[in-house]
Amino acid sequence: xxxxxxxxxxxxxxxxxxxxxxxxxxxxxxxxxxxxxxxxxxxxxxxxxxxxxxxxxxxxxxxxxxxxxxxxxxxxxxxxxxxxxxxxxxxxxxxxxxxxxxxxxxxxxxxxxxxxxxxxxxxxxxxxxxxxxxxxxxxxxxxxxxxxxxxxxxxxxxxxxxxxxxxxxxxxxxxxxxxxxxxxxxxxxxxxxxxxxxxxxxxxxxxxxxxxxxxxxxxxxxxxxxxxxxxxxxxxxxxxxxxxxxxxxxxxxxxxxxxxxxxxxxxxxxxxxxxxxxxxxxxxxxxxxxxxxxxxxxxxxxxxxxxxxxxxxxxxxxxxxxxxxxxxxxxxxxxxxxxxxxxxxxxxxxxxxxxxxxxxxxxxxxxxxxxxxxxxxxxxxxxxxxxxxxxxxxxxxxxxxxxxxxxxxxxxxxxxxxxxxxxxxxx
Amino acid sequence: xxxxxxxxxxxxxxxxxxxxxxxxxxxxxxxxxxxxxxxxxxxxxxxxxxxxxxxxxxxxxxxxxxxxxxxxxxxxxxxxxxxxxxxxxxxxxxxxxxxxxxxxxxxxxxxxxxxxxxxxxxxxxxxxxxxxxxxxxxxxxxxxxxxxxxxxxxxxxxxxxxxxxxxxxxxxxxxxxxxxxxxxxxxxxxxxxxxxxxxxxxxxxxxxxxxxxxxxxxxxxxxxxxxxxxxxxxxxxxxxxx
Numbered sequence: 001x002x003x004x005x006x007x008x009x010x011x012x013x014x015x016x017x018x019x020x021x022x023x024x025x026x027x028x029x030x031x032x033x034x035x036x037x038x039x040x041x042x043x044x045x046x047x048x049x050x051x052x053x054x055x056x057x058x059x060x061x062x063x064x065x066x067x068x069x070x071x072x073x074x075x076x077x078x079x080x081x082x083x084x085x086x087x088x089x090x091x092x093x094x095x096x097x098x099x100x101x102x103x104x105x106x107x108x109x110x111x112x113x114x115x116x117x118x119x120x121x122x123x124x125x126x127x128x129x130x131x132x133x134x135x136x137x138x139x140x141x142x143x144x145x146x147x148x149x150x151x152x153x154x155x156x157x158x159x160x161x162x163x164x165x166x167x168x169x170x171x172x173x174x175x176x177x178x179x180x181x182x183x184x185x186x187x188x189x190x191x192x193x194x195x196x197x198x199x200x201x202x203x204x205x206x207x208x209x210x211x212x213x214x215x216x217x218x219x220x221x222x223x224x225x226x227x228x229x230x231x232x233x234x235x236x237x238x239x240x241x242x243x244x245x246x247x248x249x250x251x252x253x254x255x256x257x258x259x260x261x262x263x264x265x266x267x268x269x270x271x272x273x274x275x276x277x278x279x280x281x282x283x284x285x286x287x288x289x290x291x292x293x294x295x296x297x298x299x300x301x302x303x304x305x306x307x308x309x310x311x312x313x314x315x316x317x318x319x320x321x322x323x324x325x326x327x328x329x330x331x332x333x334x335x336x337x338x339x340x341x342x343x344x345x346x347x348x349x350x351x352x353x354x355x356x357x358x359x360x361x362x363x364x365x366x367x368x369x370x371x372x373x374x375x376x377x378x379x380x381x382x383x384x385x386x387x388x389x390x391x392x393x394x395x396x397x398x399x400x401x402x403x404x405x406x407x408x409x410x411x412x413x414x415x416x417x418x419x420x421x422x423x424x425x426x427x
Numbered sequence: 428x429x430x431x432x433x434x435x436x437x438x439x440x441x442x443x444x445x446x447x448x449x450x451x452x453x454x455x456x457x458x459x460x461x462x463x464x465x466x467x468x469x470x471x472x473x474x475x476x477x478x479x480x481x482x483x484x485x486x487x488x489x490x491x492x493x494x495x496x497x498x499x500x501x502x503x504x505x506x507x508x509x510x511x512x513x514x515x516x517x518x519x520x521x522x523x524x525x526x527x528x529x530x531x532x533x534x535x536x537x538x539x540x541x542x543x544x545x546x547x548x549x550x551x552x553x554x555x556x557x558x559x560x561x562x563x564x565x566x567x568x569x570x571x572x573x574x575x576x577x578x579x580x581x582x583x584x585x586x587x588x589x590x591x592x593x594x595x596x597x598x599x600x601x602x603x604x605x606x607x608x609x610x611x612x613x614x615x616x617x618x619x620x621x622x623x624x625x626x627x628x629x630x631x632x633x634x635x636x637x638x639x640x641x642x643x644x645x646x647x648x649x650x651x652x653x654x655x656x657x658x659x660x661x662x663x664x665x666x667x668x669x
Contacts, residue, residue: 007529011515011522018517233513238571241477241507241584242530243499414480418440 004244005252012256016226022260025218027267033211034271047137055144056082058098059107064088065114067159068123072109074155081148095128105129105145107152117160125152201382209347209375211272212308215264216315216343216371220336223257223316224323228332231324237417250320250411254404257316262309269305300381303389307377310393314370314400315339321407325419346372350379370399428491430455430582430614431476435485438471445471447638448485453582453616453631455490458608460629461618462662468638469618470510470586476616477507477584489582503531506580510587510618512571516560520551520570523559524577531578545573548603565596572600576607583608585617589624597621601628622659632658636666 016022059075061068075083086097091108098106110124117123129145131138158170165173183194190197230236239249319336326332346366349358355366355376366372373392380388410416431453438446446468453459461469474480475487478498487494489501514523524545528538546555549569559567568589575583588604589597605628608615619625625632626646633643642649642665646658655661 004530007526011518011526014522015515015517230515234509234511235513235515237479237509238507238512240479241502241505242527243503244530245499417474417479 004242005248008239008244008248008252009255009259012252013259016222016256016260019222019226022222025222027263029218030211030215030264030268030271032271033214034268034275038275054082055141056084056101056103057105057107057145057148058084058086058094058101058103059109060086060088060094061109062088062111063109063113063115067114067117067156068109070159071152071155075148075152078151081144081151083148095130098128098130103130104141107148117156118163120160120164123156125149209351211268212371212374212378213340213343213347215268215308216312216374217340219257219260219264219312220315220319220339221333222260223253224319224326224332224336225329226257227253227320227323228326228329231326232328240416246411246416247408250407253320254313254317254407257320258309258313264312266305268308269301273301296382299386300389303386303393304374304378304381307389307392307396308374310396310400311370311374314396314403315343317400317403317407321403321410324410324416342369343371345369347375350375370396428455429453429488430457431459431487431489431616433472433476433485433487436472436475436482436487437484438468438475438480439483445638446475446482449635449638449640451633451640451643453614455581455614456608456612457630458604458615458617458628460625460632461616461635462620462622462625462632462658463618463635464666465620467635469635471638472635473507473584473586473616473618476582477505478502479507504581505584506575506578506582507584508571508575508586508588510590514559514562514567514570517558519558520549520555520562523570524555524574527574528577541577545570545577547573548576548607549573550599565592568592568596569599569603572603576603576611576613579611580613583613583615583617585615587619588617589619589621597624604628622657622662626658634662634665641665 059072061072072083072085075081076085084101084103086094086101089097094106094108106128108126108128110126113123113125127145127149129142131142154170154174157174161168161170161173181191181193183190183192183197185194185197227236230239236249240246318339322335322339323332326335346369349355349362349366350372355363355372358366373396377389377392380386410419429452431451433449433451436446436449437444449468449472451459461472463469471480475482475494476489478494478501481495489504492500492504494501514520518526521542524542525538528541532538532541546552549555549566549572551566551569551573554562554566555570559570562570572585572588575585583604585604589600592600601624604615604617607613615628617625617628629646631643631645632649633640634649635641642652644652649658649661649665650656653661653664655664
């Protein structure tokens with residue numbers, strides 16, 4: 001009798017890889033998803049900057065004195081913003097003119113503006129914002145309006161100083177403190193605002209769990225559907241009467257699923273690396289993310305790939321086991337659907353919390369769930385803690401071996417054909 | 428030595444008794460039919476003979492090999508065609524046959540001969556190169572029957588071989604079974620609801636009802652014994668008496 005294992009693996013791999021759902025879901029999705037996400041972030045950032053450049057602000061001088069006229073001139077001559085002076089007219093006509101010019105806001109320098117400044121009082125300015133939509137791009141435009149108002153305030157200060165203290169440097173008076181950010185991250189000093197670094201880490205920390213959850217859930221549904229279809233169509237029944245060891249049948253399914261999982265993991269890592277690199281484009285060229293450990297070394301990707309591969313293999317084994325007990329394909333998909341809970345819960349916890357800060361009971365539950373480890377490893381590895389990654393690999397390997405042992409026992413008995421587990425209420 | 432020898436076979440699924448003391452013998456090169464209504468125990472009997480499930484009590488032997496103790500030897504002697512079975516949708520007919528041949532030989536030439544044989548039995552010709560998801564129900568059944576017979580098993584176990592097929596495909600399959608078994612010394616045990624088919628194919632028939640064999644004999648013997656013009660009439664009379 002031939003072992004037939006290789007024969008079974010080749011068939012399984014062919015059947016799975018030729019399934020468009022598997023190819024798209026497991027391989028193409030992570031390859032495309034990450035770069036698309038990275039590009040989306042880059043494009044939206046660039047787009048926001050572009051939008052700010054094309055924002056038009058109208059300005060009307062009701063005061064028409066030297067200081068107010070000088071202020072209008074200063075704002076209108078600024079190269080970074082488009083400020084359009086309009087003639088003095090009634091308010092409703094001024095607003096209409098702003099709308100006609102596709103302006104975002106109308107700034108009015110009130111009567112007495114110059115006189116108040118000369119007397120060291122505050123000059124009146126009214127800003128009319130023309131909100132067209134309630135979305136993010138409109139919000140960006142309003143922030144441009146605020147920037148212009150701040151610029152106006154700075155310019156007005158300079159005008160006051162010219163009169164009150166001609167020898168003083170207006171830029172020093174308006175901004176007397178010179179701030180130099182020095183951030184120490186993982187024992188390395190970098191001249192960078194700490195909020196920028198934290199922003200990157202938070203962004204990575206929330207993206208990883210989502211992607212891991214999506215891939216796991218998809219892979220388990222594929223494996224469960226595959227075995228359930230084979231059982232429903234009685235192809236499994238035929239296989240079990242062939243001169244081949246039943247453990248080989250299980251082994252071939254797991255190996256083929258693991259090959260698919262491996263391809264998925266490689267695609268995931270390639271896509272994720274591309275995604276990480278997209279952050280580089282958003283920062284000044286002087287910032288070296290790699291030196292801060294925010295662009296991880298190759299070891300990180302190798303270990304992360306291994307963690308995902310083993311976790312995915314155990315996930316697929318559980319999915320196959322559950323599907324074997326299901327009555328039909330829909331039943332298998334429903335049963336495996338319940339596994340989304342232990343996949344989603346650790347991901348959601350780790351997205352927003354450090355596991356060490358959680359109550360002990362919750363920590364124990366999370367550490368027991370194998371699907372906690374891909375996310376935990378990914379985050380720990382980014383912080384340079386490779387020990388967590390190694391512990392994850394050890395735990396996942398033990399868990400997977402136990403699952404495989406039970407799966408082997410089920411395949412060796414007639415339970416594989418006769419066992420039925422239904423989620424529907426028995427009548 | 429008998430191709431199949433079942434002694435006092437009993438099978439229970441929880442509180443449901445599917446088979447109760449079933450005894451029968453199938454000679455070598457014989458086509459033996461099991462007929463009976465749904466739930467009578469036909470498929471359970473075939474599944475025990477095919478080593479898929481174990482009897483609760485009693486024994487079944489294939490050419491002297493016990494289906495439980497010598498299951499791995501038995502699997503090398505038999506070929507099983509489940510009722511309404513399917514193939515793998517994303518592989519072609521020829522790939523499916525090649526995959527199945529791979530369990531019986533490592534020799535490419537021998538495997539090639541098996542596939543040629545299957546091609547002849549199925550009559551699918553060039554369509555064998557297409558993925559099985561493009562096959563009609565009849566074509567798929569022809570492919571699966573050819574797979575079951577191409578390895579020249581000592582015993583072919585066929586569960587409703589023509590179930591749900593149109594006249595043309597059913598005719599092709601019946602002729603293939605008859606021709607092939609006579610040429611290659613294959614024994615067959617099959618189940619069917621189609622009494623005409625059983626009468627046409629089987630050397631001997633067992634009538635099974637409520638998990639028990641209620642009568643057995645050649646189609647002519649059974650018709651004569653129950654004063655019936657065909658097996659269907661004979662079965663109805665036996666089933667009512669039982």
